[in-house]
Amino acid sequence: MNYTQNRKISQITPSTLIIGIDIAKDKHVARAQDIRGFEFGKRLHFENRIKGYQKLLDWAENHQKQQAKDRVVFGMEPTGHYWLNLAYFLTAKGYEVVLVNPMHVKNKQRA
Template sequence: MLRESLTASTWRELENKGKFDKNEKLSFISGDMLILGCDVGSETHYMRAIDTLGRELSKSVFPFNNDSEGFQNVREWAVKIVAEHNKSQIMLGLEPTGYYWFCLATWMISNGISVVQVNPYAVKQTKEDEG
């Protein structure tokens, strides 16, 4: 049932008058959301799952191929985590570097998973802060 109830949005679809301000972006995120972070690669992507507080919900990184079968596998993996942790929405965040993320983002949106682009500078800063 959860698979059928997933609905996707992107920042662009949600924007009012061109841009969200920071508070509007933060209010989009809710406690019932599973957040997926993806390290995009040319052939293999790597996914992690966290909650809105930053707690890791996946036991390890989930590698998957950059093709429709890989996308389906990661979606099923995410749906299991959603069910285990009583979440009702999924959001994927990724760095839009190169062009390998296009197919993944398009597939996820068409299959009910919201996609947001994460600024590469913000990712770098987070890595340095966590050191």
């Protein structure tokens, strides 16, 4: 691992709620989990438009309260250009967005 990877990993603490988002053209899928990878609740399917983004925020904030987490980090694979509007929306709302290298996702799925 290099310095940048270590720095990113150190930002995730037990009080962080991690929202992983699978990006697609029309609909995205989100999962909520903690630092250990323990998943909370069911996946959320939401549309790639403002109404869907607000649905994601409501869902994430609900999980944040239920799990008593101090902060939320959204992670997504930059698939084509479909992730851009969601990333802009989330950062405009004050949330941290982390782009995940597609090779890391691919290697994790193999494990």
